[in-house]
Amino acid sequence: MPYLLRGLLLTIRLALVSEACILAFGLIVALLRISRIRIFRAFAAVYIDVIRGMPLILQIVIIYFGLGHLGIGLSKFTAGVLALTVCYAAYEAEIFRAGILSIHKGQMEAARSLGMGYLKAMRYIILPQAIRRVIPPLSNEFIALLKDTSLVSVIALSEVFQRGRELMGTKANVTPLVGVALCYLIITIPLMRLVQRTEKWLSRGD
């Protein structure tokens, strides 16, 4: 069991580091997607479509081995974080975009009429309101991310799922998989409860 738990730590570390990168990058992509500059919009739209149209496991292998062929050597952890970031940022960008567009356009006009530039209005008026609205969907994405970190085992990152499969092989039975399932559940179930409560709490504030 300690062997599995150490794998779980790597899983959590992967999820947290990736999530931080995903939030930053996803927001940037969302802002590009709604930008008035056509090239930015086009770039973001293509990026989102291409990434969402491909399985994550393929992106992981491409980033680790594919970039390796081009002479870009990444560590397993970096490659894992990069792949998860590239993939999830596309989904979370769409969530951010929907959140931003859900803010009444009068808010932007009021901010602009006070002499705020576009970016200032975004930062002080639109985003603070939009982010409150996207907390629940983003939290659900985080739970999905936590589960999808299992896919990085394909590049030999020894996270909890890989360790479970390894134990299953050496012990030649399936009890380690039950352990792996428990490892995920002790994190995901409290998170799901938390998301539900946050959702309720936020809707009360409206």
Place this chain on the structure above:
Amino acid sequence: MIKILGLRKKFGHHEVLKGINLEVMPSEVLVVVGPSGSGKSTLLRCINGLEHATEGRIFIEGTDITDSRTDINVVRQKVGMVFQSFNLFPHLTALRNVTLAPIKVKKMNPDEAIEKALKLLDKVGLRDKANAYPAHLSGGQQQRVAIARALAMDPDVMLFDEVTSALDPELVKEVLDTMKDLAREGMTMIVVTHEMGFAKEVGDRLIFMDEGRIVEEGRPEKVFTQPEHPRTKEFFSKILSHI
């Protein structure tokens, strides 16, 4: 103060403003009246740069805001705007609504901004609501905060876009009273409104717009009582019969 020459605005093929020429003097209260769809709001939004003029020029204190080299954000600081739907920032308290722009745009010292904001809230009669969030204010209170918010930038002219239309009748008066105070202090104001009593009492001049054109202008009382243009006559006969 404000000078508009040959202003036209098209949305696609639909021309909303068909050549507006207008001048507003300092401390003047100009009331804009007309049926819905006549282009009143679009005119205000053009003056604030929220809509780009398709053709023509708009000078605000000598600065041509239709010139692409003009920094519209600087011009907007001189032009305050109050909207029909208040548009207060719901995630900020009344006080923060008023202080945000002075601090972030004018780089005013926060203490100074708060002091000033409290004075303005006092002026609109809402000092005790400084720490309330918009959701906890009535429509009339929200609109008065919105006025204080616009005033905090020390504008030279204030634009009011049907600011009482979304209010319950019993809340209209408090907002109009605030506006009357402003006019008395010498603020230059352009007011799009259906409140004819207000127009008569406060307005220095009234323009009547129809289908993107100014069809009549003059002292409010005169336009009300002796309209010359048939469209104006028809409009006022409908509205004033209610009073």
Place this chain on the structure above:
Amino acid sequence: MKTKAVGRLIVSVAVFLFAFLLIVAGCGGEKGLTIKSGVLMMGSDTTYPPFENMEGGKAVGFDVDLATEIARRMGLKLEVVPTAWDGIIPGLKTGKFDILMSAMTITPERAKEINFSDPYIDSDQSICVKKGSPIKDENDLKGKVVGVQLDTTGQFTAEKMEGLKEISKFDTILLAFEALEQGKIDAIINDYPVNAYMSKIRGKTEVVKKIKTNEKYGIGVKKGNEELLKKINEALKEIKADGTYDRIYRKWFGQPS
């Protein structure tokens, strides 16, 4: 009226289901030697040349040729069921296929879970490195990153070594070679025939050291299926005796056994 119709519907659905189950049960009814009559199903992780890999949608390799021959002598047709390595023993135990043949080393732990046939090939471990690497033997691996396939004797061998920096466990040996060739890992520890074969066909790596482990591959059969195990051992003995085994060995490894 309506309830009657619903009742009739339920009855007819139930009758249909019952008939269906009878038919299905009838298919597997006669308790044969294998799961599917006339067919020997072989579970195999087909990512492991030259023992087994997919080529143009077909499984090929030493194990596949040997199993085909065994099946033929039992009057059966071979069907390869590609299966991920870590699911292969559970797959056998839960009856997804009749035999397991996937370059699997006979170990006491595995022998607790399944039965093994007589060994059909010797397979020592070996160290494989990128051409030109200074690594020559086990001692040079100290502080290095070693790649293995998850849950293989290569992994167990590496785990017994001291001073390794890290053991990278890949799902398939092909990915480990990809990583070795890109310099992401320093060496691979894996079955000698596979390391030799991969180095030959990909050309960027070489085997620098054989590690004697006295390993032998066996064919896995579900515990309790003694009759099938007996028949396989008989066929295997025959194949070895009449020279067929040597022919297959030479085809895949280029030298006599």
